[in-house]
Amino acid sequence: MNIIITGASKGFGKSLARKFASNGHNVYICSRSAAQLYKTLEELVTEFSEVTIKAMPCDISDKESVKEFADWIAAQKIDVDVLINNAGYFIPGSVYNEPEGVLEEMLAVNLLGAYNLTRKLLPAMMARKSGHIFNMCSIASLQAYANGGAYSISKFAMLGFSKNLREEMKPHNIKVTAVMPGAAYTDSWSGSDVDPKRIMESEDVANMIFAASQLSPTAVVEDIILRPQLGDL
Numbered sequence: 001m002n003i004i005i006t007g008a009s010k011g012f013g014k015s016l017a018r019k020f021a022s023n024g025h026n027v028y029i030c031s032r033s034a035a036q037l038y039k040t041l042e043e044l045v046t047e048f049s050e051v052t053i054k055a056m057p058c059d060i061s062d063k064e065s066v067k068e069f070a071d072w073i074a075a076q077k078i079d080v081d082v083l084i085n086n087a088g089y090f091i092p093g094s095v096y097n098e099p100e101g102v103l104e105e106m107l108a109v110n111l112l113g114a115y116n117l118t119r120k121l122l123p124a125m126m127a128r129k130s131g132h133i134f135n136m137c138s139i140a141s142l143q144a145y146a147n148g149g150a151y152s153i154s155k156f157a158m159l160g161f162s163k164n165l166r167e168e169m170k171p172h173n174i175k176v177t178a179v180m181p182g183a184a185y186t187d188s189w190s191g192s193d194v195d196p197k198r199i200m201e202s203e204d205v206a207n208m209i210f211a212a213s214q215l216s217p218t219a220v221v222e223d224i225i226l227r228p229q230l231g232d233l
Contacts, residue, residue, distance in 0.1 A: 001025045001213075002078045006060055006117065007087030009036040011186035012136065015206035016084055021048040023210065028076065030058035030069050031087070060087040060113030061105070070120035080121050082213055084134045085114035088158075093149040103150040110154035115161060125174055130217075132175040134209055135162040139182040139225070139232060166222060175220040177212055181205045182227040199228045 003020045007013040008029035017027050021044055031037040034057040041055040054076070058069040073080065088110040091102055114135055125131035140152040141159035162178035169176055184200035205226060212221040 001081035003027045003082045004073060004080055005029045005084045005086055007031050009033055009040045012202050012205050013086045014040055015202040016209060017044055019206040019210045021051050021053060024051060026052040028073060029055045032059045061108035063116055066113060066116045070117060079128060080125055080131055082132045083121055086136045087113055088136060090151050092147050094147060095149050098149045103153060106150040106154040111157045111161060126172045129173040132213055134177045134179055137178050137180045139180055141180050177221050177224060179209060179224045182232050200226060
């Protein structure tokens with residue numbers, strides 16, 4: 001299979017790239033940081049030389065950059081079997097006091113990037129009547145919390161996008177899965193005082209997404225919800 005993963009230079013995205021490549025699948029990745037992306041690419045190519053792994057920098061919040069990435073994917077002459085809209089990040093704050101423009105920034109990264117890339121890749125997938133789209137939402141898509149602000153709003157919107165897309169794609173035989181992970185130990189938690197054993201590992205999320213991608217054509221996991229064993233922080 002051919003797997004497209006956004007935000008794949010670290011965290012969930014990098015764990016996903018490793019998981020799919022280690023199981024014999026071709027992986028095409030992007031992230032905003034070119035230096036970190038190519039470092040990750042070098043690691044993956046060295047470890048998984050038997051599969052195709054390619055990378056292109058892309059700022060998922062920029063519509064033109066997304067178009068260029070989609071055009072690059074099309075130029076590879078491959079069928080997109082799995083699209084994982086993983087790119088996103090968190091800015092803490094509250095609606096009443098977060099800086100001007102934070103909501104627009106969070107929507108651009110956490111929602112519109114996935115929306116625009118999906119729209120670019122869908123026509124070919126619909127023509128083939130196959131494919132699987134995973135949208136990285138969040139526990140914050142389900143439950144508002146203090147200091148969540150624009151981030152939580154954007155993740156609620158991402159879940160809404162996933163739900164709507166799921167209904168639209170049923171007649172086209174394209175699966176859609178919303179992924180809602182709680183706290184997992186990625187770069188965003190490094191340097192904090194949180195015990196890594198208190199929260200999940202990024203590989204936990206990658207393993208669940210991979211498992212969901214392996215079902216028969218007649219089954220789909222609509223929602224994946226993962227939390228630390230002891231609950232949310």
